Amino acid sequence: MPLIELQHLTKQFPTGNGFFTALKDITLSFGEGEFAGLVGPSGSGKTTLLNIIGSLDVPTAGSARVMGQPVGSLTHRQAADLRNHHIGFIFQTYNLLPVYTVYQNVEFALLLQKRNDAQRRTAVCDALEWVGLTDKMHSKPAQLSGGECQRVAIARAMVKRPSIVLADEPSANLDAENSHHILQTMQALNRDLHTTFIFATHDEKVMHYLQRIITLRDGVVENDQWHSPSPHQPPN
Amino acid sequence: MAFSIASPTTKLNAMLSLRLAFRNLMGAGLRTWLNVFVLSVAFVVIVFYNGMLDGWNQQAKADTRAWETGSGQLWHAQYNPFDAYCLEDAHALLPPAYEQSIDEGDITPVLITQATAYRDNRMQNILLKGIAPEQIVVKLPTHLLDDAHEEMPHVIIGKRMAAASHLTVHDTLLIRWRDRHGTFDACQVIVAGIFGSNVPTIDNGQMWMNLTRLQQMTGLSGHATLMIAGPGYQHTPQPGWIFKDDTELLKEFSDIIRAKKWSSSVIYGLLLAIALLAIFDTQVLSIFRRQKEIGTYIALGLTRGHVVGLFTLEGSAQSLLAIIVGTLWGLPLLWALHVNGIAMPGAADEMGLTIGEKIVPVYSFAMVAASIVLVTVSATLVSYLPTRKILHLHPTDALKGKLI
Numbered sequence: 001m002p003l004i005e006l007q008h009l010t011k012q013f014p015t016g017n018g019f020f021t022a023l024k025d026i027t028l029s030f031g032e033g034e035f036a037g038l039v040g041p042s043g044s045g046k047t048t049l050l051n052i053i054g055s056l057d058v059p060t061a062g063s064a065r066v067m068g069q070p071v072g073s074l075t076h077r078q079a080a081d082l083r084n085h086h087i088g089f090i091f092q093t094y095n096l097l098p099v100y101t102v103y104q105n106v107e108f109a110l111l112l113q114k115r116n117d118a119q120r121r122t123a124v125c126d127a128l129e130w131v132g133l134t135d136k137m138h139s140k141p142a143q144l145s146g147g148e149c150q151r152v153a154i155a156r157a158m159v160k161r162p163s164i165v166l167a168d169e170p171s172a173n174l175d176a177e178n179s180h181h182i183l184q185t186m187q188a189l190n191r192d193l194h195t196t197f198i199f200a201t202h203d204e205k206v207m208h209y210l211q212r213i214i215t216l217r218d219g220v221v222e223n224d225q226w227h228s229p230s231p232h233q234p235p236n
Numbered sequence: 237m238a239f240s241i242a243s244p245t246t247k248l249n250a251m252l253s254l255r256l257a258f259r260n261l262m263g264a265g266l267r268t269w270l271n272v273f274v275l276s277v278a279f280v281v282i283v284f285y286n287g288m289l290d291g292w293n294q295q296a297k298a299d300t301r302a303w304e305t306g307s308g309q310l311w312h313a314q315y316n317p318f319d320a321y322c323l324e325d326a327h328a329l330l331p332p333a334y335e336q337s338i339d340e341g342d343i344t345p346v347l348i349t350q351a352t353a354y355r356d357n358r359m360q361n362i363l364l365k366g367i368a369p370e371q372i373v374v375k376l377p378t379h380l381l382d383d384a385h386e387e388m389p390h391v392i393i394g395k396r397m398a399a400a401s402h403l404t405v406h407d408t409l410l411i412r413w414r415d416r417h418g419t420f421d422a423c424q425v426i427v428a429g430i431f432g433s434n435v436p437t438i439d440n441g442q443m444w445m446n447l448t449r450l451q452q453m454t455g456l457s458g459h460a461t462l463m464i465a466g467p468g469y470q471h472t473p474q475p476g477w478i479f480k481d482d483t484e485l486l487k488e489f490s491d492i493i494r495a496k497k498w499s500s501s502v503i504y505g506l507l508l509a510i511a512l513l514a515i516f517d518t519q520v521l522s523i524f525r526r527q528k529e530i531g532t533y534i535a536l537g538l539t540r541g542h543v544v545g546l547f548t549l550e551g552s553a554q555s556l557l558a559i560i561v562g563t564l565w566g567l568p569l570l571w572a573l574h575v576n577g578i579a580m581p582g583a584a585d586e587m588g589l590t591i592g593e594k595i596v597p598v599y600s601f602a603m604v605a606a607s608i609v610l611v612t613v614s615a616t617l618v619s620y621l622p623t624r625k626i627l628h629l630h631p632t633d634a635l636k637g638k639l640i
Contacts, residue, residue, distance in 0.1 A: 047632075056535060056631045076539045084537020091635065095532040099263020111252055112537050156536075 001068070002029035003163055003196055004053055009062035011048050011219075022048040024219040025062070030198060032163070035190045037199040039207060040216035046200035047168055049216070053198065054087050054166045055079040067163060084112050088157025088195075092169035094149040096141040096156075102128070103137040106155045113160065127159035131185055147178030154182060158189055165189075167199045171206055183209045253542075257549040261557070264522075271518055271554050275511040275611065276562035278504060282607045283562075284570060285500045287597035288578065293493045294598055296434070296590035297486050302375045303435040305485040310334075310343065310463040310477045320363070323348055327459040331474040334463065342469040344371035345460030347450050351413040353401065353443070360401060363442045364413060366450030373466040376438070380429040381446040389449050390428035394439025398430045405430055411443070416455040423453070434592045489590065508611070511558075512618045519551050519622040530626060531634030540631075544623045551619020555612045573597050 009026040012019040023045045030036060038046040051057040052064050055071045056079075064071040067086050074082065088109075089095075096105050106127050110120045128134045131151035141149055150170060157165050167186070171179035187209055190197050199206055207213060215223040261268045301307070315326035330338065330345055337343045347366040352359050369382040376392065383390040391411075393403060403409065405427055412422040425445065433439060451457045465471070471479050483490075523530070533543050577594030 051632045054535065056635070076541070080534070080537050080539045080542070083535060089535045091532075091535075093528070095528055095535070095635070097529060097532065099260055104259065109536050111256070 002031050003067060004028075004030040004198075005063075005065045006049075006053075007063045007065075009049075009052065009059045009064055011045070011052065011057070012060045022219050023052075023059075026219075026221055027062075028214065028221065028224070030164075030196055032196055033190065033194040034196045034198070034212060035187065035210055036197070036212040036214065037201055037206060037210040038214050038216055039202055040222070041202060043218075044216040045219040046202075046216055048219075050166050050168055050198065050200045053164070054089060055082050084109060085160065086163045088160065088162040088165040090150070090153045090157050090165060090167035090170045092172045094141070094146075094153045094173075096149055096152055098141055101138050101140055102133060102144070102152050105141070105152055106159050109156060109160045123159050123161075124155075127155040130158065130189060131155045145178075146173050147175075147181060150174060150178070150182050151185065154185055154189075158193070158195070161193065162195065164196045164198065167197060167201075169201055169203070170199065171201070171203050176205065179203070179205045253546055253549050254553065256546055257553045260546075260550050261553055267518060268554065268557070271511070271514045272557045272561050274514055275508075275555060275558035275615065276566070278508040278511045279558055279562040279607060279611050280566035280570070281507055282504045282610065283566065283599060283604055284573070284597065285504050286497070286603050286607065287570065287574075287599040288595055289493055289497055289500065290600060290603060291574075291596045291598040292591065293490070295592050295596060296489060299434045299592065300437075300486060300489065300590050301482065303433045304374065304438045304464075305482065306344075306373045306464040307467045307469060308465045308471070308479060308481045309485060310465065310471075310474075310479050312461050313476050313478055315348075315461055320350055323350055323363075323461065327456055327461045328476055329458045330460050330463075331477065333472050333474050337465075337469055338463075340468075341370075341372050341466065343463045343465045344368055344373040345447060345463045347447060347454070347456060347459055348461040349413055349450065349454055351411050351443075353409055353411050355401065355403070355407075355409040361441070362397075362411070364411065364450060365442055365444050366447035367444055368447045371464075373464045375433070376444060377429050377431050378444070381444065383428070383446055383449065386426075389423065389425045389445055389453075391425045391443040391445045392429040392431060393427060393443050394436075395430055395432045396436060396439045397442060398427075400440070403427050403430075413453060415453070421453065435590045437590075492589065508614065512614055515551050515554055515615055516618045516622060519547065519619050522550075523547065523622055523625055527629070527634045528637045530629060531631050531636070534631040535635065540627050540629065544620070544626050547623040547626065548616060548620040551623075552612060552616035554619075555615035558611065558615075559608055570597065570599060574599065 006026050006028045009023055010021065011023040012021050026049065038049055040046055048057065052059055052071060053066055055066060055074060058072045066082060069078070069082055071079070097108065100108070103124055106124045107120055110123055115123070125134065128137055131154050133148060133151055133155065136144060136148060141152070144152065150173075165186070170182060174182065183206060186197055189195055199210065201207070210227065212224070212226050214221060215225075312326045312328055314322050316322045327347060334343060338345065344367060349364050351362050351364040353362050367376065367378050367381070369378045369380075371378055378392070380392050381390050388408065393401070398404065407427045408424050409427070410422055411425055412420055414420055425443070451459060473479070530543050533546070534540065538546070574597050577596040579594050580591055
């Protein structure tokens with residue numbers, strides 16, 4: 001059974017005099033441990049699809065099942081539970097909580113899961129070790145570089161060991177070196193923890209790392225291509 | 237492989253919310269502390285104002301009981317303190333049922349009559365009040381009225397009356413009154429003492445003299461207009477006499493204090509409104525500036541309701557901080573005022589209200605608790621109002637930082 005199953009999914013947004021169709025009859029599925037990417041130009045529907053998978057939005061038609069749950073009919077609380085326990089988000093602009101330290105940012109998701117202090121401390125330290133930021137745990141986001149912020153975001157997404165991580169243009173604000181660094185980190189986590197990563201990107205650097213590339217154009221799947229074996233080495 | 241989301245439900249309990257709210261507040265830095273300081277000023281002023289009025293209330297009532305009303309009064313049925321003309325008829329023989337209480341000092345009779353005082357070619361209408369020199373029910377220095385062996389009757393007057401009439405101890409003056417048949421009579425009296433009391437209603441325009449003398453002068457032997465009861469008095473109803481208890485006798489003063497509390501609430505209400513406006517403003521700005529953060533909270537697993545709760549708590553947590561800050565700087569100040577009292581201007585004495593030279597503020601637990609509730613509830617309310625917008629905010633728009 002796939003982790004994510006999209007059947008004839010359509011998403012429309014109301015406009016002044018009608019509807020804009022962002023996604024049209026999308027049928028896709030994602031399994032455990034995939035390292036996949038939604039690629040395509042701006043406005044092709046990548047982020048919209050990612051938002052629906054992340055239960056931040058609902059489809060207008062068709063169905064989207066994530067971890068066996070129908071995203072379209074979840075209550076706010078159920079959707080929040082799904083996100084909190086099973087989905088990690090990585091955003092283009094990092095979206096770190098500015099008044100929290102690195103440690104507190106990473107810890108946040110665990111606070112909601114009511115884990116005890118010792119469990120949280122271990123999990124946060126592990127996550128910061130994965131991304132190589134143990135020495136920055138008491139820094140505030142404003143004191144970090146862009147690459148470091150994105151690594152904190154990765155740690156925050158991974159600390160709760162989610163089944164799925166959704167990364168929306170994670171390298172868009174980073175230089176080449178930092179991009180490769182965070183992609184390698186995510187690739188290692190995918191390999192070690194079997195977490196499913198789905199990227200929305202139009203960055204060539206990211207595409208080199210992907211096992212599966214789904215090309216979207218005008219809200220339609222234009223191409224769904226697998227790269228085998230998966231390129232777990234950084235490209236030249 | 238089967239998947240489920242039957243993991244423990246995401247909870248944002250009160251302690252965690254409070255912890256996050258305080259984290260965010262501390263992170264906001266100076267903005268938080270400015271709001272907290274203004275709110276703490278409002279809190280301290282509320283406690284101070286109410287404490288001062290409560291102190292005045294307690295002090296004035298205690299003084300009035302001690303000097304004038306005792307634990308209650310028995311009035312002749314026709315007696316009305318606001319009608320001087322009633323005095324002609326508002327007296328009667330003391331009922332035998334009260335004799336024992338009088339003898340034991342539990343009640344003391346007072347006879348009141350109108351009179352005119354003449355001194356230095358001036359005349360002044362006064363109330364002549366007769367009271368037993370040996371009484372112990374009120375604090376009046378009535379022992380000075382023990383003039384049985386003196387030719388000239390003794391009178392005692394209050395400091396206000398002394399000032400208004402330019403009288404000092406040992407001064408003599410002529411008083412004229414009408415006896416029970418309406419016949420005018422007059423005699424010289426000597427001022428045996430001047431007492432200082434915070435209660436103007438036993439002072440202004442009044443002279444106190446020996447009850448027996450006054451009864452003889454007016455031909456009203458054994459008569460009284462009212463009786464003042466001490467704490468040991470057990471009331472026995474008698475026809476023609478009406479018992480006025482403590483609450484009834486002090487009702488007017490209680491009404492004045494209540495009115496003063498309302499009027500002073502306007503002042504601290506304005507101050508509180510300024511502080512609340514600052515919190516409201518901060519909340520509006522906060523929601524406007526922190527939309528991405530709101531979106532992030534939702535992405536991390538909070539519902540919009542949780543976020544509303546979190547933002548509301550952030551606002552209301554300022555009131556908790558304000559109470560702590562207010563306690564830190566306000567407690568020594570309020571304590572000092574409680575210990576030293578607040579000196580009242582001399583003119584306050586002339587308002588006709590019982591007011592001490594100093595008012596000692598009293599801070600009761602109930603009053604402080606009510607002030608805390610007022611500050612906290614109002615801060616929570618103004619914090620909540622702007623956050624309702626979050627309920628209509630779509631998470632994807634919030635993540636993009638789109639304007640609500």
